[in-house]
Amino acid sequence: MSAGAPQTRHLRCDALLQRSGWMSPAYVVLDGQGLIIDVSAAAAPAASSWEDVPGYVIPGFQNAHSHAFQYLMAGLAEHRPNNASGDDFWAWRDAMYRCALQLRPEQMQAVATMAYAEMVRHGYTAVAEFHYLHHDEHGVPYSDPAEMSRRLMAAAEAAGIHLTLLPVLYQKGGFTTAPSPKQRRFIHGSVDDYLDLLVLAERAAGHAQDVQVGRGIHSLRAVAAAEILQVLGQPFNGPAHIHVAEQIGEVEQCLKATGMRPVDWLLTHLPLDQRFSLIHATHMDQLEIKNLAASNATVVVAPSTEANLGDGLFSLREYWQLGGRFAIGSDSQVTLSPIEELRWLDYGQRLRSKKRQILTAQPGDEYGTEVFTSAWTRGRLAMGQSADDFFSIGTAFDAVVLDPEHPAIYGKSANSRLSALIYAGSSDCLLGTIRRGHWLAKHGRHLGQAAIRREYQQAIDTIRSQAQS
Ligand SMILES: [Zn+2]
Structure with missing residues (x-):
């Protein structure tokens, strides 16, 4: 040696x-x-x-769904907005867009480093970052289109967490609407531009020990069918993630636009298997639950975010009994504790079913062992990593x-x-x-x-003074 x-x-x-x-x-x-x-x-x-x-x-716990920049606004959207419809997911989304418009690359890095360091402190050792904040404040690609991807990689390295980066394709404002100006930092004009970004991100990841790159589609409402099939309908390696069926309104819009419910659409059009992670899948009918459980895809549940946004409860009990398995994600970063996510996940089901045993099959099975094991195993697969044994x-x-x-x-x-x-x-x-x-x-x-907090605080102070000027 x-x-x-x-x-x-x-x-x-x-x-x-x-x-x-x-x-x-x-x-x-x-x-x-x-x-x-x-x-x-x-x-x-x-x-x-x-x-x-x-x-x-x-x-170590696996955080299978994160938007690091949203750590900036955790706790800032807990007041009634001044609009006629009151506060719901869609009002929160507007606040999130305003937050996303403020961040410069160095601030993105500081905020993400802080979020990842907090994840580590709470026991996560890996994070899947669903990344769509690609372009500058005007919606123009940076001279290096992978600038923000590189910032997230630097943040993960500084915090010491494993990163599975999922650059996300995002093209529309809704099923039949163009993107709003507030979404300008997220949008790729063509799939080729997006695939170029994937190549750049993979190059930036290089031979880094703890970074790998997968694919992300924002949602059925934000990407047209032909483009989804171009990215995920062809052979590819590595994990693929997509938001789906988080809101009832989204299911209704999907039915109107495609004639199918969102999870049904994915089951029908994509070769769902263990490479795929469906984020949320909150609103499914019985047939979707059955077929999704049989597909061997993973559902990533984000219990604290889904509660915070009033999304609804994932049908865990039914899905589990049919063989479906889940991972957890911190999503909007309202909590970075995996313990809290798992507790929320189970308690939501207990409250709804008025039963205590949600996942266990045999007398004596431990509830904590079952939720931990599924979240870890499926979290590993969502990262694109092996999950054979602890x-x-x-x-x-x-x-x-x-x-x-x-x-x-x-x-x-x-x-x-x-x-x-x-x-x-x-x-x-x-x-x-x-x-x-x-x-x-x-x-x-x-x-x-000490250093991570100092840089985070400087970034926050700068963002606040930018907002006031
Ligand atoms: Zn998300």
């Missing part, structure tokens, strides 16, 4: 979560890149020194460590640890977050927090 080459490392975890249960203690060997070489209940005799990971180690050989050692001393965790049986975390705990229960074998956050602080 040459001088200075990264060394193999040996970690001793008090307990490590496997699909089959907890391994305690667990000995993990990593290569110099933080990839797992070995996981064993017995220490390798050759190892000279073991680094202690003192706590209960679970795989901490499988060849994958990066990305983990969240639970604090055994925290009163919400202490003394709980091993089987109930995830339930204790999700239903009775909070981010306070985390000792920290690890990526590629290195701590990124510890005791409630991101290790780069």
